[in-house]
Amino acid sequence: MKCVGWIFMAVVLSCAPACTTKPTRTGEGRSSPDKVRTVKFDPSALQRLGIQVAPAGGVHGVQILHVPGTFEYNLEKYAEVGSIVDGRITSLSSRVGDIVKKGQHLATLSVPSIAQAQSQYISAQAAALVAKEHAERERALLKKQLTTAHEAELASSDAIRTEADMAAAAARLRVLGVSLPSGGKTILGAGSLTLVAPIGGVVVKRDAVLGRYLQPNETAFVIADPTSLWATVDVYENDLPYFKVNAEVELTVDALPGKIVKGKVFLIEPQVGRETRMLRARIAVDNANGELKPGLFVRASIKIEDEKHDKTLPVPSSAVQPLGESDVVFIEIQPGKYEIRNVRIGRRTAQVAEILEGLRDGERIVVEGAFLLRGEVTKQ
Numbered sequence: 001m002k003c004v005g006w007i008f009m010a011v012v013l014s015c016a017p018a019c020t021t022k023p024t025r026t027g028e029g030r031s032s033p034d035k036v037r038t039v040k041f042d043p044s045a046l047q048r049l050g051i052q053v054a055p056a057g058g059v060h061g062v063q064i065l066h067v068p069g070t071f072e073y074n075l076e077k078y079a080e081v082g083s084i085v086d087g088r089i090t091s092l093s094s095r096v097g098d099i100v101k102k103g104q105h106l107a108t109l110s111v112p113s114i115a116q117a118q119s120q121y122i123s124a125q126a127a128a129l130v131a132k133e134h135a136e137r138e139r140a141l142l143k144k145q146l147t148t149a150h151e152a153e154l155a156s157s158d159a160i161r162t163e164a165d166m167a168a169a170a171a172r173l174r175v176l177g178v179s180l181p182s183g184g185k186t187i188l189g190a191g192s193l194t195l196v197a198p199i200g201g202v203v204v205k206r207d208a209v210l211g212r213y214l215q216p217n218e219t220a221f222v223i224a225d226p227t228s229l230w231a232t233v234d235v236y237e238n239d240l241p242y243f244k245v246n247a248e249v250e251l252t253v254d255a256l257p258g259k260i261v262k263g264k265v266f267l268i269e270p271q272v273g274r275e276t277r278m279l280r281a282r283i284a285v286d287n288a289n290g291e292l293k294p295g296l297f298v299r300a301s302i303k304i305e306d307e308k309h310d311k312t313l314p315v316p317s318s319a320v321q322p323l324g325e326s327d328v329v330f331i332e333i334q335p336g337k338y339e340i341r342n343v344r345i346g347r348r349t350a351q352v353a354e355i356l357e358g359l360r361d362g363e364r365i366v367v368e369g370a371f372l373l374r375g376e377v378t379k380q
Contacts, residue, residue, distance in 0.1 A: 036339055037339065037340040038333065038337055038338060038339050038340065039330065039337075039338050039340060039373055039376060039377050040336060040337050040338075041336045041337075041338070041372075041373065041376065042336060043335045043336035046335065046336065049369055049372055050368055050369050051366060051368060051369035051370075051372065051373070052366070052367055052368035052369060053332045053364050053365065053366055053367065054364065054365070054367045055361075055362045055363070055364055055365075056313055056315050056319075056329075056355070056359050056360065056361060056362060056363045056364070056365050064301050064302070064303060065239060065242050065243075065301070065302045065303075065351055065352060066299055066300070066301050066351065067233045067234060067235055067239070067281075067299070067300050067302070068233065068234060068297070068298070068299055068300075069231050069232050069233030069234060069283075069297075069298050069299075069300055070231070070232060070294075070295060070296065070297055070298060071229050071230070071231055071232075071285070071292055071293065071294050071295065071296045071298055072229065072230045072231075072232050072294050072295075073204070073224040073225075073226070073229065073230070073294050074224070074225060074228040074229060074230050074284075075230070077199065077201060077224060077225035077228055078199075078201075078222075078223070078224045078225075079197070079198045079199045079201075079222070079223045079224070080219045080221075080222050081106060081195055081196075081197065081198065081219065081220055081221040081222070081223065082195075082214070082216065082217075082218055082219045082220050082221075083109055083111075083193060083195065083214050083215075083216060083218075083220070084175075084176065084177070084216050085111050085113050085114065085176060085193070085216060086111065086113070086213065086214070086215055086216065087109030087110055087111035087112075087114075087193055087213070087214055088109060088110045088211065088212070088213050088214070089107055089108070089109055089208055089209065089210055089211060089212050089213075089214055089220075090108050090109065090110045090192070090210075090211075091107060091108040091210070092106075092107045092208060092210055093105050093106060093107065094106045094107070094197075094203050094206070094221065095203065095206060096203050096204065096205065096206050097202065097203065098202070098203045099201075099202055100197040100200065100201065100202070100203060100223060101197065101200045102197055102198065102199055102200045103196050103197060104196060104197045105194055105195075105196055106195045106196060106197055106203075106208075106220070106221055107194075107195045107208050107220060107221075108192055108193070108194050108195070109192065109193040109194075109195065109214060110191060110192055111176075111191055111192065111193045112191060113176075114173075114176055114178050114191050114192065114193055115191030117169065117172045117173050117176060117178070118173065118178065118181055118191065120169045120172075121166065121169035121170055121172075121173055121180065121181060122181055123169075124162065124165040124166040124168075124169040125166050125169075125181075127162040127165065127166070128159070128162040128163045128165065128166040130162075131155070131158045131159040131161070131162040131163075132159045132162075132163070134155045134158070134159070135152075135155040135156045135158065135159040137155075138151055138152040138154075138155035138156070139152055139155075139156075176193065177193060177194075178193060195208075195220060195221070197221075197223055198223070199223055199225075200223075200225075201223045201224050201225045201226075202223065202224060202225070202226055203221055203222070203223055204222050204223065204224045204226065205219075205221065205222035206220070206221050206222075207219060207220055207221075208220035208221060226287060226290055226294075227286070227287050227288050227290070228284070228285075228286065228287065229285045229287045229292055229294065230282045230283065230284060230285065231249075231251055231263055231282070231283040231285050231298050231300060232280055232281075232282050232283075233280065233281050233282075233283065233298070233300045234276075234278045234279075234280060235268070235278060235279055235280070235281050236277060236278050236349065236350055237272050237277050237278065237279070238348075238349035238350060239349050239350070239351065239352070240268075240279075241347070242302065242349075242352065243265065243268060243281055243302065244265065245265055245266065245267070245268060246264060246265060246266070247264070247265045247302055248262065248263075248264055248302075248303070249262070249263050249264065249265060249283050249300050249301065249302050250262060250300070250301045250302075251263055251283070251285065251298050251299065251300050251301075252298070252299045252301070253292065253296055253297070253298050253299075254296075254297050254298075254299075255293075255296050255297070256291070256292075256296075259291075261285055261292065261298075263283040263284055263285040263286075263300075264283065264284055265281055265282070265283050265302075266282060266283070266284050267281065267282040268280075268281045268282075269281070283300060312346055312347075312354040312355060312356055313354065313355040313359055313360075313361055314352050314353070314354055314355075315329070315352070315353055315355055315359070315365065315367070316351065316352065316353070316367045316368075317348060317349065317350060317351055317352060317353045318367060318368060318370060318371075319353070319365050319366060319367045319370055320343065320345060320348075320353045320355075320370075321370050321371055321373075321374040322374075323340070323374055323377060323378070326342045327342070327343055327344070327345050328340050328341060328342055328343065328374070329341050329343055329355075329358075329359060329365045329366070329370070330365060330366040330370055330373050331359075331363050331364065331365050331366075332364040332365070332366065338366060338373060340377065341358055341359065342358055343355050343356075343357065343358035343359050344356045344357040344358055
């Protein structure tokens, strides 16, 4: 190759005839017959153009997978409280931020349908009592032959029917969450329904307003435990092999610069979204100090340690570039000078590519801006 003195180039792709074959290998030591090719770039422009170099495989073959998500309440410690019947709110005893215990009173509703159900129960209870006494008298008279068997049977049948009516009225009240009247009299506060906390926690939301008419499809209170949160992240199907239950995860929060939260993957949903090609993974996070808030955007970082690290080498997908019919990486020889190395790729995702052949663990490769170097090579 002859040098042409009048050509000045910021980036030069060169392959001198004196270059000998330089073996490249994976962890197994496999070699390639390709000659060494290099590309040069102005060292002063590297930072401005965002070209970054890092060791292949990270630290001892470890790469980091990044996935976005948000914080949510722990649904195992979360409850929405409402009414199963229409009613008007007549009193409130809890506000947002209040700590409540299980069974604690939250609000009282005036419910006409409950008043009607209580009245029906009292009537059914009275009718059942009268029918029972009548049936007992008929049986006593029958023994003295002062009545007919037919009359006794009718009285017994009436007692059974009224007992069933009372049981049905009682069941309606239990479904409504109301105590049964006792002694045949209407209890104090008839026609009212008390909303209570089904779990202990903090009132994190209250839509109940004094005097408002609450409907069955509405939520009056939300109670949750803010000291235990979930980070729900979206995982692409190609990244699933790297996401495991019980994997340790580091979380960073945009709203809290410098804050790193540790968590553990406890659930990976079983179905991939048909359109998004993603599924959700949930990470349990301790929030005892209350610093984290549901709804905050979060970035989860999980370490990828290839179980077959002696055969494959994980690198960022951005480091591998197509060049002709081959995949290549750019290995730093010195700042601004890079070797173009052919590699063989195994599994590849949006973030990680597994190198099967052509690269050694720890070799410094371009991980950001490799496409700029590829662009300069293709110009030659």
